[in-house]
Amino acid sequence: MESALLFADWLGTPAWMWLAFLGLVAGLLAFDLGVLHRDSREIGVRESLMLSALYIALGLGFGGWVWWALGSEPGLNYLTGFVVEKTLAMDNVFVIAMIFSFFAVPRAHQHRVLFWGILGVIALRAVMIGLGAALVTNFSWVLYVFAAFLVATGVKMLLFAETERPVGENPLVRLMKRRLNVTEEHHGERFFVRRPHPVTGRPALFATPLFMALVMIEVADVIFAVDSVPAIFAITTDPFIVYTSNIFAILGLRALYFALAAMIHRFAYLKVALSVVLIFIGSKIFVADLLGIGKIPPAVSLGVTFGILAAGVAYSLWRTRPGAAPGEAAR
Incomplete structure (x- = not known):
């Protein structure tokens, strides 16, 4: 009976593969928090790069297992989704850095915020991907809506420079300060503290700036998922491939943040490359229909995306290289 349940089909994939994936993610999170970072401390660039390499290797290794277990096409789709989602996740670093700067979050406590943030991401992405899968299954034309949205987003990113609104002007920040008891200062790695209310004098629960930073990071992920989820569904509609590539790409973001935050300026043209990728992923659905070939082969999608x-990374590093002429440096 138990073996039958393990091999039962769940969203197009055997249940045991879902359990293996969830078990691996749970083990990684437990190892990260319980072994690597039991104490609050600042994570250096070297440690950040080593952990990032580990997460990328695990993500690619999982892709190899998908290839072996499900076949070459799902394997290639996973790798394409992983590369795209990893790049989109890297773009999120710019916003996270702004949030940490505004709330003056000490580097020693940033890992704690990012760790709990990733737990929220895992749940939020599951909900959003589940809704996306239900829409695509019941209304196939939604896939074309996703594709058109990606093309429009890519063109907007390519042609129009985005002006980031200061974090302090965000309506959610103002709402939290109005509706919640909020401390001005940090209290170590605590999200909430109990202290006397300034009006009543009675003990009351106060949110710290660390909690507000966590809320803003979760909201930022929801906003980024608006691009991320359609992008992966334009590559494949298999819920297992969509969710696993998403989560493995995001898992390493926490480790990669501390290295990227120190050298964001070196990736000035990555956003341009990402906009071209979004245009390619969205347009290939329409091109495939026009050519009557069903869909672009996964190997071609992966090769073009990579x-x-x-090219975007290489050009960014070249333009921002030490000793580059002022006119060559990225602005």
Whole structure:
């Protein structure tokens, strides 16, 4: 009976594969929090790069297992989704850095915020991907809506510079300060503290700036998921491939943040490459229909996506290299 349940089909994939994935993610999170970072401390660039390499290797290794277990096409779709989602997640670093700067979150406590943030991401992405899968299954035309949205987003990113609104002007920040008891100062790694209310004098629960930073990071992920979820559904509609590639790409973001935050300026043209990738992913659905070929082969999608992003990274590093002429440096 138990073996039958393990091999039962769940969203198009055997249940045991879902359990293996969830078990691996739970183990990684437990190892990260319980072994690597039991104490609050600042994470250096070297440690950040080593942990990032580990997470990327695990993500790619999982892709190899998907290839072996499900076949070459799901394997290639997973790798394409992983590369795209990883790049989109890296773009999120710019916003996270702004949030940490506004709330003056000490580097020693940033890992705690990012760890709890990733737990929220895992749940939120599951809900959003579940809704997306239900829409695509019941209304196939939604896939074309996703594709058109990606093309429009890519063109907007390519042609129009986005002006980031200061974190302090965000309506959610103002709402939290109006509706919650909020401390002005940090209290170590605590999200809430109990202290006398300034009006009544009675003990009351106060949110710390660390909690507000966590809320803002979760909201930022929801906003980024508006691009992320359609992008992966334009690559594949398999819920297992969509969710696993999403989560493995995001898992390493926490570790990669501390290295990227120190050298964000070196990736000035990555956003341009990402906009081209979004245009490519969205347009290939329409191109495939026009050519009557069903869909672009996964190997072609992976090759083009990786090539565009690699070119964007290489060009960024060259333009911002030490000793570059002022006119060459990225603005």
